Amino acid sequence: MKVHHADITTAMRTPADSPSGQEPSSEVNGASSGDAGRESRLVVELKGIRKSFGSVEVLHGVDLEVHAGEHVVIFGPSGSGKSTLLRTINLLEEPNAGSVRVLGVEYGPGVPGERVEKRGGPLQLRRHVGMVFQQFNLFPHLSALHNIALALRSVRGLGRRAAEEKAAHSLRQVGLLRFAAHYPGELSGGQQQRVAIARALSLDPEVMLFDEPTSALDPELVGEVLAVMRVLAESGMTMVIVTHELNFAREIGDFNVFMDEGLVVESGPRGFFESCSNARTRQFMEAVL
Numbered sequence: 300m301k302v303h304h305a306d307i308t309t310a311m312r313t314p315a316d317s318p319s320g321q322e323p324s325s326e327v328n329g330a331s332s333g334d335a336g337r338e339s340r341l342v343v344e345l346k347g348i349r350k351s352f353g354s355v356e357v358l359h360g361v362d363l364e365v366h367a368g369e370h371v372v373i374f375g376p377s378g379s380g381k382s383t384l385l386r387t388i389n390l391l392e393e394p395n396a397g398s399v400r401v402l403g404v405e406y407g408p409g410v411p412g413e414r415v416e417k418r419g420g421p422l423q424l425r426r427h428v429g430m431v432f433q434q435f436n437l438f439p440h441l442s443a444l445h446n447i448a449l450a451l452r453s454v455r456g457l458g459r460r461a462a463e464e465k466a467a468h469s470l471r472q473v474g475l476l477r478f479a480a481h482y483p484g485e486l487s488g489g490q491q492q493r494v495a496i497a498r499a500l501s502l503d504p505e506v507m508l509f510d511e512p513t514s515a516l517d518p519e520l521v522g523e524v525l526a527v528m529r530v531l532a533e534s535g536m537t538m539v540i541v542t543h544e545l546n547f548a549r550e551i552g553d554f555n556v557f558m559d560e561g562l563v564v565e566s567g568p569r570g571f572f573e574s575c576s577n578a579r580t581r582q583f584m585e586a587v588l
């Protein structure tokens with residue numbers, strides 16, 4: 300099933316965002332959340348990921364698969380290695396051991412004894428993987444539009460005009476076109492995070508990673524960011540989300556991963572929040588939910 304990116308626009312747009320009344324026509328490839336199954340195309344495959352900082356190992360051999368159109372949710376206590384694992388997917392952290400495969404290309408050290416057909420570098424990888432951080436990471440001296448256009452010019456090599464047009468389109472997708480000329484300091488935290496999502500989205504990633512995208516926000520601003528993510532999920536975008544918003548995780552998670560102390564303790568499909576059986580998982584859920 301193909302779903303129009305316009306869906307996200309429809310849900311988030313305010314009337315002022317669409318003076319022409321025209322709907323964007325680009326389409327997203329991939330399964331909708333409804334038919335995303337574990338049998339569909341593998342987008343991300345992590346195997347045996349180990350990561351140390353100095354002499355301290357913080358990931359002790361983690362496996363993770365993310366299929367096209369799937370929404371994988373990762374949760375667990377502070378310091379369990381969620382961010383480190385997520386950052387390994389686009390090599391913001393280089394693993395000491397293990398395989399990081401994105402769309403079949405190997406970017407990590409690999410698994411001993413396993414044949415590697417194609418190997419790629421970080422820049423190639425980051426063309427496929429978008430990332431949204433807790434702290435937005437927008438440039439304060441650039442407007443919302445220019446934050447996005449800069450990414451398009453440097454990562455995609457677009458000219459100024461094409462970059463600005465695409466940036467405007469992305470801002471419209473998150474309902475913020477009328478804030479295009481605003482600087483981050485003139486936007487609320489929720490709006491800044493929506494700009495950061497638009498920036499990642501504008502690069503047409505195959506998968507988007509979110510590291511606690513709402514934890515730096517005042518509670519009343521969380522909803523608008525989750526609404527954008529929800530619509531993005533419904534459009535069929537492949538997503539990996541680290542979050543403490545367990546109700547949102549329960550709603551959106553096609554596959555759920557509980558981490559503790561640098562390991563995946565337990566994982567499972569929809570219904571995981573009710574069916575998980577590991578004592579540590581249950582204890583965490585009871586404390587947080």
Ligand SMILES: Nc1ncnc2c1ncn2[C@@H]1O[C@H](COP(=O)(O)OP(=O)(O)OP(=O)(O)O)[C@@H](O)[C@H]1O
Pocket residue numbers: 352357375376377378379380381382383384
């Ligand atoms: N750059 C770094 N240098 C040294 N240690 C680090 C670094 N980044 C993370 N760590 C350590 O690695 C472990 C895992 O950290 P990580 O940030 O991945 O945890 P987390 O599950 O994301 O926690 P939180 O929920 O607080 O964000 C922690 O013990 C942390 O102190």
Ligand SMILES: [Mg+2]
Pocket residue numbers: 381382383510511
């Ligand atoms: Mg973290």
